[in-house]
Amino acid sequence: MAITFKNVTHVYQPGGPLEYEGLTNVSFEIPDGCFTAIIGQTGSGKSTLVQHINALLKPTSGTIKIGERIITSETKNKHLKPLRQQVGMVFQLPEQQLFAETVLDDISFGPQNFGMTQQQAQKTAYQMLDLVRLPASVASKSPFDLSGGQMRRVAIAGVLASQPTVLILDEPTAGLDPQGHQELMDLFYQLNQQGTTIILISHQMEDVARYAQQVLVMDQAHLIRDDQPQAIFNDRAFLQAHNLLEPESTQFARQLAQKGFKFNKLPITEEQLAQQLIPQLGGHYG
Numbered sequence: 434m435a436i437t438f439k440n441v442t443h444v445y446q447p448g449g450p451l452e453y454e455g456l457t458n459v460s461f462e463i464p465d466g467c468f469t470a471i472i473g474q475t476g477s478g479k480s481t482l483v484q485h486i487n488a489l490l491k492p493t494s495g496t497i498k499i500g501e502r503i504i505t506s507e508t509k510n511k512h513l514k515p516l517r518q519q520v521g522m523v524f525q526l527p528e529q530q531l532f533a534e535t536v537l538d539d540i541s542f543g544p545q546n547f548g549m550t551q552q553q554a555q556k557t558a559y560q561m562l563d564l565v566r567l568p569a570s571v572a573s574k575s576p577f578d579l580s581g582g583q584m585r586r587v588a589i590a591g592v593l594a595s596q597p598t599v600l601i602l603d604e605p606t607a608g609l610d611p612q613g614h615q616e617l618m619d620l621f622y623q624l625n626q627q628g629t630t631i632i633l634i635s636h637q638m639e640d641v642a643r644y645a646q647q648v649l650v651m652d653q654a655h656l657i658r659d660d661q662p663q664a665i666f667n668d669r670a671f672l673q674a675h676n677l678l679e680p681e682s683t684q685f686a687r688q689l690a691q692k693g694f695k696f697n698k699l700p701i702t703e704e705q706l707a708q709q710l711i712p713q714l715g716g717h718y719g
C-alpha cells in the first residue's frame with residue numbers, strides 16, 4: 434500500500450498550556466513495498482509521524498492516504514479496524530505490551546480480534562513463532578517467564594500474526610545483543626522481500642544504509658529531506674548541520690582516504706567498503 438502525507442501538521446494538546454506542534458506541514462510519499470527509514474534527533478517527530486499511519490494520531494490539518502483510505506482531522510475512530518490490521522506497529526519496548534497468560538494466547542489475540550477463528554489464529558501463532566525463530570515449546574509458557582530477547586520476539590510475532598501489509602518498527606531492536614539484532618533485521622528484510630512495506634525508525638545508521646531504499650529525515654517537527662541513503666550519507670555538510678552520524682563504514686573510509694586510499698563514492702555499507710578497498714590492497718572482490 435502506498436502511503437502519502439500531504440501538508441500534515443499535528444498539534445498536541447491544542448489550546449492547552451502544553452500545546453506543542455509535533456509535525457509541521459509534512460509531505461512525502463512511500464511507494465508500495467518500499468523499505469523506508471526515518472531518522473532524526475530525539476524529539477524530532479519520528480514517532481509522531483508514524484502514529485499517523487495507523488491513525489493512532491490524526492492530523493490537525495492536512496491529509497494522509499494509505500492505500501485507498503483517506504485520514505483527516507475529521508476521521509472518526511469507527512471503521513478503523515481494517516486499517517489497524519493492515520498497518521502493524523511495533524513500538525519501542527514492545528514486550529511491555531504483552532499481557533496474556535500464555536505466549537500462544539498473546540500471539541493469537543490479534544488475529545482473533547481481526548476475525549480469525551481460535552483454531553486458525555492458533556495455527557497462525559505457531560507459524561509466527563517459527564518465523565521469529567522461537568521454538569514451539571514456548572507457546573504454553575507465560576511470556577513473563579521468557580528472556581528479554583524472547584519477549585521481544587513474542588511481541589513482534591503478535592504484530593505479524595495479523596499479517597500486516599505495512600509494518601512500522603519504532604527502534605525494534607533497541608537493547609538486544611548483536612546476534613538478536615541481526616536476526617530481527619534479517620527477518621524484516623525477508624518480510625520486505627516478500628512485499629511488506631517496512632517503515633523503520635532507527636538511530637543505527639548502519640541498518641539505515643544497509644536496508645533502506647528511502648530515508649526521511651526529521652528535524653524539529655519538519656521533514657527536512659527525503660532521499661536515498663547513498664545521497665544522504667555522502668552529504669557530510671548536511672549530516673553535520675543536523676547532528677546525524679555517518680555509518681561506521683563511511684567513517685572508516687574517510688579515515689582511509691586521509692591515508693591515501695581512493696573512493697569514487699564514499700561507501701555506506703561494509704560490502705561497498707570491501708568492494709572498493711580490496712582492489713587497492715591488490716586483491717579481488719567477489
Ligand SMILES: Nc1ncnc2c1ncn2[C@@H]1O[C@H](COP(=O)(O)OP(=O)(O)OP(=O)(O)O)[C@@H](O)[C@H]1O
Pocket residue numbers: 445446451453454455473474475476477478479480481482
Ligand atoms: N502527548 C504529547 N503531548 C505533548 N507533546 C508531546 C506528546 N508526545 C510527544 N510530544 C512531543 O512531540 C515532540 C516529538 O516527539 P516524538 O516522540 O515524535 O519524537 P521522536 O523523534 O520519536 O523522539 P525519540 O527519538 O526520542 O523517540 C517531542 O518534543 C515530544 O516531547
